Amino acid sequence: MKRKGSKHITAHDGFVLITTLLMLVVLLALMGAYAVTSNIELATTKLSRRTASGFYVAEAGLNIRAEDIRSTFLGFNRPMGTAPASSDACEGGNMGSGDFACQNYTIGNRSARTYVTEHPSNPVVLTIPQGEQYQYLNAQEYRYTAESFALNSDQSVEALLELRFKSRLVPLFQFAAFYNKDLEILPGPAMTLNGPVHTNGDLYLNTNTGPLTMNGQVTTADDLYRGRKNTNACNSTQVRIFNPTTALALYPACPTRRLIVPADLVPYNNMIQMAVDPVTVPGPEVFDPTPGQVYWDKADLRLVLRLTGGGALDTTNAPTGIEVRNPDNSVNAYQTGRLNSSVICPGGLAGGRMVGSTDPTTNAGTFYNQREGKRMRLLDVELRRLLNCLYMDNWFGTGKLISDSTEGGLVFFFTVEGPQSGNAANSYGIRVRDAQRLYSNQAGAPEILGMTIVSNQAAYTLGDFNSVNKKPAAILSDSLNILSTNWSDANSWTLNGGTWGPGPIAGRNATNTTVNSAILAGTDTTGGVDGEAGQGGAYNGGLENFPRFHENWSGDTLTYAGSWVSLGTPQHVTGSWASQSYNPPTRAWSYEVSFNNAANLPPITPRFVYLRQELFVRDYEQDG
Numbered sequence: 342m343k344r345k346g347s348k349h350i351t352a353h354d355g356f357v358l359i360t361t362l363l364m365l366v367v368l369l370a371l372m373g374a375y376a377v378t379s380n381i382e383l384a385t386t387k388l389s390r391r392t393a394s395g396f397y398v399a400e401a402g403l404n405i406r407a408e409d410i411r412s413t414f415l416g417f418n419r420p421m422g423t424a425p426a427s428s429d430a431c432e433g434g435n436m437g438s439g440d441f442a443c444q445n446y447t448i449g450n451r452s453a454r455t456y457v458t459e460h461p462s463n464p465v466v467l468t469i470p471q472g473e474q475y476q477y478l479n480a481q482e483y484r485y486t487a488e489s490f491a492l493n494s495d496q497s498v499e500a501l502l503e504l505r506f507k508s509r510l511v512p513l514f515q516f517a518a519f520y521n522k523d524l525e526i527l528p529g530p531a532m533t534l535n536g537p538v539h540t541n542g543d544l545y546l547n548t549n550t551g552p553l554t555m556n557g558q559v560t561t562a563d564d565l566y567r568g569r570k571n572t573n574a575c576n577s578t579q580v581r582i583f584n585p586t587t588a589l590a591l592y593p594a595c596p597t598r599r600l601i602v603p604a605d606l607v608p609y610n611n612m613i614q615m616a617v618d619p620v621t622v623p624g625p626e627v628f629d630p631t632p633g634q635v636y637w638d639k640a641d642l643r644l645v646l647r648l649t650g651g652g653a654l655d656t657t658n659a660p661t662g663i664e665v666r667n668p669d670n671s672v673n674a675y676q677t678g679r680l681n682s683s684v685i686c687p688g689g690l691a692g693g694r695m696v697g698s699t700d701p702t703t704n705a706g707t708f709y710n711q712r713e714g715k716r717m718r719l720l721d722v723e724l725r726r727l728l729n730c731l732y733m734d735n736w737f738g739t740g741k742l743i744s745d746s747t748e749g750g751l752v753f754f755f756t757v758e759g760p761q762s763g764n765a766a767n768s769y770g771i772r773v774r775d776a777q778r779l780y781s782n783q784a785g786a787p788e789i790l791g792m793t794i795v796s797n798q799a800a801y802t803l804g805d806f807n808s809v810n811k812k813p814a815a816i817l818s819d820s821l822n823i824l825s826t827n828w829s830d831a832n833s834w835t836l837n838g839g840t841w842g843p844g845p846i847a848g849r850n851a852t853n854t855t856v857n858s859a860i861l862a863g864t865d866t867t868g869g870v871d872g873e874a875g876q877g878g879a880y881n882g883g884l885e886n887f888p889r890f891h892e893n894w895s896g897d898t899l900t901y902a903g904s905w906v907s908l909g910t911p912q913h914v915t916g917s918w919a920s921q922s923y924n925p926p927t928r929a930w931s932y933e934v935s936f937n938n939a940a941n942l943p944p945i946t947p948r949f950v951y952l953r954q955e956l957f958v959r960d961y962e963q964d965g
Contacts, residue, residue: 394449394451394491394499395451395491395493395498395499395500396491396499396500396502398448398449398451398452398453398491398499398500399453399489399490399491399499399500399501399502400489400502401446401448401453402446402448402453402454402455402487402489402490402491402502403455403487403489403502403504405444405446405453405455406444406455406456406457406487406489407485407487407504407506407952409440410440410457410483410485410508410952411508411950411951411952413440414483414508414510414948414950415621415623415949415950416635417635417639417945419483420439420440420441420457420459420483420485421439421440422437422438422439422440422441422442423437423438423439423441423442424437424441424442424456424457424458424459425437425441425442425443425456427458430443430456430488431443431454431456431490437456440457441456441457441458441459442456443455443456444456450493450494451491451492451493451494451499452491452492453489453490453491453492454489454490454492455487455488455489455490456487456488457485457486457487457488458485458486458488459483459484459485460483460484460485460486462484463483463484464481464482464483464510465481465482465483465484466479466480466481466482466939467479467480467482468480469509469511471611472611474560474614474617474618475511475537475539475558475560476558476611477537477557477558478511478515478537479511479512479515479937479938479939480509480510480511481509481510481939482507482508482509482510483507483508483509483510484505484506484507484508484955485505485506485507485508486503486504486505486506487503487504487506488501488502488503489501489502489503489504502957502958503956503957503958504954504956504957504958505954505955505956505957505958506952506953506954506955507952507953507954507955508950508951508952509950509951509952509953510948510949510950511948511949511950511951512936512939512942512946512947512948513622513861513904513906513946513947513948513949514815514859514903514904514906514933514936514942514943514946514947515536515537515904515936515937516536516537516538516539516904516905516906516932517534517535517536517537517538517557517904517905517932518534518536518538518539518540518884518904518905518906519538519539519540519904519905519906519907520539520540520541520542520864520906520907521540521541521542521620521622521907521908521909522540522541522542522864522866522871522907522909522910523540523542523543523544523545523570523866523867523871523872524538524540524542524543524544524545524561524884524907525544525545525569525570525867525880525881525883525884526538526544526545526546526547526553526555526883526884526885527545527546527547527548527549527569527883527885528548528549528551528553528883528885528928529548529549529550529551529885529925530549530550530551530927531548531550531551531552531553531554532548532551532553532554532885532928532930533554533555533556533931534553534554534555534556534557534930534932535556535557535931535932535934536556536557536904536931536932536934537557537558537559537560538555538557538558538559538560539559539560539561539620540560540561540562540563541562541563541619541620541622542561542562542563542871542872543561543563543564543565543566543570543871543872543874544559544561544563544564544565544566545566545568545569545570545598545874546565546566546567546568546580546591547567547568547569547574547575547576547580548576548578548579548580549576549578550578551578552578552579552580552581553579553580553581554581554582554588555580555581555582555583556582556583556585556588557583557932558585558611558612558613558614559582559612559613559614560613560614560615560617561614561615561616561617562616562617562618562619562620563615563616563872564600564601564615564874565600565601565613565615566598566599566600566601566874567580567591567592567595567598567599567601568595568597568598568599569598570867570868570874570875570880571867571868571875571877571878571879571880572598572875572877573597573598573875574597574598575595575596575597575598575599576595577593577594577595577596579591579593580592580593582609582612582613583612584608584609584610584612585610585612589608589609591605591613592605598874598875600874601613601615603615618951620949620951621949621950622908622947622949623908623947624908624909625797625863625908625909625912628795628796628797628817628818628819629797630643630645630666630670630754630756630758630797631670632668632669632670635945636752636754636795636817636945637668637670637754638668639748639752639945640752640753640754640795641741641745641747641748641751641752641753642665642731642751642752642753642754643665643666643667643668643753643754643756644663644664644665644666644680644696644720644722644753644754644755644756645663645664645665645666645755645756645757645758646662646663646698646718646720646756646757646758646759646771647662647663647664647757647758647759648662648718648757648758648759648760649759650760652701652702652718652759652760652761653702654698658672658674658677659677659678659680659681660681660692661681661691661692661694661696661697661698662698663677663680663681663696663697663698663720664677665677665680665737675737675738676737679734679737679738680696680730680737681694681696682694685730685733685734686726686727686730686734687726688723688726689723689726689775690721690723695722695723695726695727695729695730696720696721696722696723696727697721698718698719698720698721699716699717699718699719699721699772699830700718701715701716701717701718701768704834704836704841705831706830706831707830707833707834708830708833708834709833709834709843709844710822710833710891710916711833711843711891711920711921711922712889712891712914712916712917712918712920712921712922713766713768713914713915713916713920714916714920715768716768716834717768717769717770718757718759718768718769718770719757719769719770719771719772719801720755720756720757720770720771720772721772721774722755722771722772722773722774723774723775724773724774724775724776724779725775725776725778725779725780725781725782726775728743728779728780728781728786728789729781729782729783729786731743731781732781732783732786733783742787743781743786743787743789744787744788744789744790745790746790748793748944748945749790749791749813749942749943749944749945750789750790750791750792750793750812750813750943750944751789751790751791751792751793751944752792752793752795752944752945753792753793753794753795754795754796755771755773755794755795755796756771756796756797756798757769757770757771757798762798762913763913764913765912765913765915766913766914766915767798767913767914769798769799769913770796770798770799770800770801770822771796771798771799771800771801771818772800772801772802772803772824773794773800773801773802773803773806774802774803774804775804776802776804776805776806776807777804777805777806777807777808777809778807778808778809778810779792779807779810779812779814780810788810788812789812790812790813790944791812791813791814791942791943791944792812792813792814792815792943792944793814793815793816793817793943793944793945793946794814794815794816794817794818795817795818796817796818796819797818797819797912797913798818798819798913799818799819799820799821799822799911799913799914800816800818800819800820800821800822800862801822801823801824802816802821802822802823802824802856803824803828804824804825804826804828804854805826805854805855805856806855806856806857806858807856807857807858808855808856808857808900811857813935813936813941813942813943813944814857814858814859814943815858815859815860815861815903815943815944815946816858816859816860816861816862817861817862817947818861818862819862819863819911819912819913819914820862820863820864820889820911820913820914821860821862821887821888821889822888822889822890822891823854823856823888823889823890823899824891824892825851825852825853825854825892825894825897825899826852826853826854827850827851827852827892828849828851828891828892832844832848832849833849833891835848843922846892846893846922846923846924847893849891849892849893849922850892850893850897851892851893851894851897851926852897853897853898853899853900854897854898854899854900855899855900855901856888856899856900856901856903857901857902857903857933858903858943859903859904859906859933859936859943859946860887860888860903860904860905860906861906861907861908861947862887862906862907862911863907863908863909863910863911863912864881864882864887864907864910864911865879865881865882865910865911865917865918866881866910867879867880867881879917879918879919880918880919881918882918882921884905885925885928886918886925887905887907888901889921890921890923890925890926891921891922891923892923892924893923893924894923894924894925894926894927895924895925896927897926897927898926898927898928898929899926899927899928899929899930900929900930901928901929901930901931902930902931902932902933903932903933904932904933904936906947
C-alpha cells in the first residue's frame with residue numbers, strides 16, 4: 342500500500358536524468374572551449390595587430406636612416422662615424438658614433454631604435470648596368486645596412502628589420518645635357534649630340550635644315566614630344582637616336598607636334614625612357630655667397646666686388662673695391678691689400694692690377710649687354726695672372742698650393758655685392774679672361790689639378806677658355822655668356838652720329854673660339870611655364886642657345902667640349918632670347934668624354950644621389 346503523495350522512480354527515469362546531466366556537462370565543456378578559443382583568437386588578433394604596428398614603426402626607422410645617408414651625400418659630405426657592435430647594439434655604452442650611431446624615433450606610442458653599418462669596401466666605382474635607369478653612366482656606389490627595432494610602451498621588442506641598400510652618386514657632368522626643367526633641342530643646321538640627355542621636365546626634339554643625332558641614353562621624368570613647345574609645329578627633318586648601335590628616326594613624318602607614346606620606343610632597347618623618377622638636385626641657394634652654402638664654404642678664394650648704395654666702387658678696404666673674403670664673409674684685410682697691389686699681383690687691367698671692373702657710368706670702353714639692355718658692372722679677373730700672384734706670393738703667405746687637391750683642384754668664388762645683388766634683374770656680373778691655359782707661367786710653378794669657378798651672378802668668358810693643356814674645369818653661375826677672342830667692350834657701346842648707344846652688330850665680329858668646361862647655369866623657360874606644350878610665349882632659344890651670344894659669329898666656329906646643366910631659370914637677369922643681338926656660330930660641340938672618369942671631373946662637381954635596395958629582411962617578431 343502506497344503512501345499518499347509519494348512518487349515511484351523507475352529505471353527509465355534514472356536513465357533520463359543521467360543523460361540530461363551528461364548533456365549539461367558537454368554544453369558546459371563546449372562553452373568553456375568556446376571561451377578559451379575566443380580568448381586565444383582575441384589574443385592572436387591583438388598580437389598580430391601589435392606586430393604589424395611594430396613592423397611599420399621599424400620600417401619607418403629604416404626609411405629615415407636611409408634618407409639621412411642620402412642627404413649627407415647631397416651636401417657633398419660622406420657619412421662618417423662608427424657603428425655599434427652588433428652584440429647588444431644600442432645598449433649601455435654601445436651606441437656607435439656620427440652618422441652611424443644609434444638613434445631613436447618616436448612614432449605614436451612606439452619607438453624605433455636604429456643604427457647603420459658601412460660596408461668595408463666602400464666606395465666602389467661602377468658603370469650602371471644596361472637596362473637600369475641611367476645605364477652606362479659611372480657612379481660611386483656606397484653600401485650600407487640599417488637595423489631598426491620597434492619597441493612598445495614597455496620597451497619590449499615587437500619587430501626587428503634590416504635593410505641593405507646602395508647609395509649611388511652620379512655626377513651631373515656625365516650628361517651631355519641635364520635639365521631640371523623642360524628641355525628643348527631644336528637646332529637649325531645639323532647637330533650631333535654625344536652623351537646622355539636627361540630632363541626632370543618635358544623633352545622637345547626637332548630640327549630644321551639638318552638632322553639632330555643623339556647617341557646617348559635619353560631619359561625624361563615627364564613627356565617626350567617630337568616637335569616644338571611654343572607652337573604646334575614639327576619639321577619632318579629627322580631626329581635620330583641610337584638604339585644603341587643604329588641611329589633610328591624618331592617619328593620622321595610629323596606635320597604637327599606629336600606626343601611620343603611607349604609603343605613608339607620599343608625599337609630603342611631602353612635607350613629612350615619616359616616617366617623615370619625625377620632626380621633631386623640642389624636649389625639655386627647653393628650658389629649664394631653665404632656662410633653655410635657648400636661652394637662658398639669650400640672655396641679656396643672668394644673675391645667680392647663691393648659697391649656703394651649709388652653703385653660706385655666701395656673703396657673702404659681696397660682702391661678697386663675688390664675684397665678677399667673669409668668663410669664667415671668678413672673682409673680679410675691683409676689678403677685684400679696684397680691682391681690689389683700692382684707690385685705683388687701685377688696685371689694688365691686698370692692700375693696695373695690683375696683684378697678690376699667695368700664702369701657703367703662712363704661711355705668710352707664700357708660693356709653694354711644688348712640682351713639685358715644695360716651697361717654692366719663686371720668684376721674682371723685675369724686668370725693666369727691671378728694664379729701667378731697666388732704662386733709667387735705663397736697664396737698671400739698662407740702656404741696654400743695652387744696644386745691643392747683638397748676638393749680635386751681649385752675652387753674660386755667670384756661675385757658682386759651691391760644694392761642690386763638680390764634683384765631679379767640687375768646689371769652685375771663676373772668675367773674671366775686670360776684663361777686659354779689654366780696655369781701659372783712662373784718658373785717652377787706646379788700644374789693645377791682642376792678648377793671650378795662659381796658665381797651667383799651672370800658669368801662671362803672672354804676668349805678661349807681651357808683650350809691648351811686641358812684641365813678638368815667647370816663654371817657654375819646664374820647665366821653663362823661667351824665672348825669670342827675678338828671681343829672688345831668698346832664695340833658694344835659706341836658713338837654714332839654724336840650719340841652714344843649700342844654698337845651695331847657689324848662692329849662686333851667674332852672669331853673662332855674654344856671653350857672646354859662643364860657649364861651649370863640658369864636658362865629661360867619657353868612661355869615661362871614648364872609642362873605645358875603649345876601654350877605659346879617667348880621661345881627660350883633651346884639647348885643650342887644655352888650660352889648667350891653677343892657677336893656676329895657668321896662663318897666662325899665655337900668649339901665646345903663639356904656638359905650643359907641647367908637647374909632652373911636665372912635669378913638675376915631677365916633679358917629674353919629674342920632680345921639678343923647676334924648671329925649664331927657654327928657649333929662644334931661635344932660631350933667631354935674624359936668626365937666619364939671620376940678622376941677627371943671638375944672640383945666639387947654637383948651630383949645627384951639615389952638609393953637602390955639590395956635586401957630587405959624581417960628578422961623576427963616577438964610579443965613584449
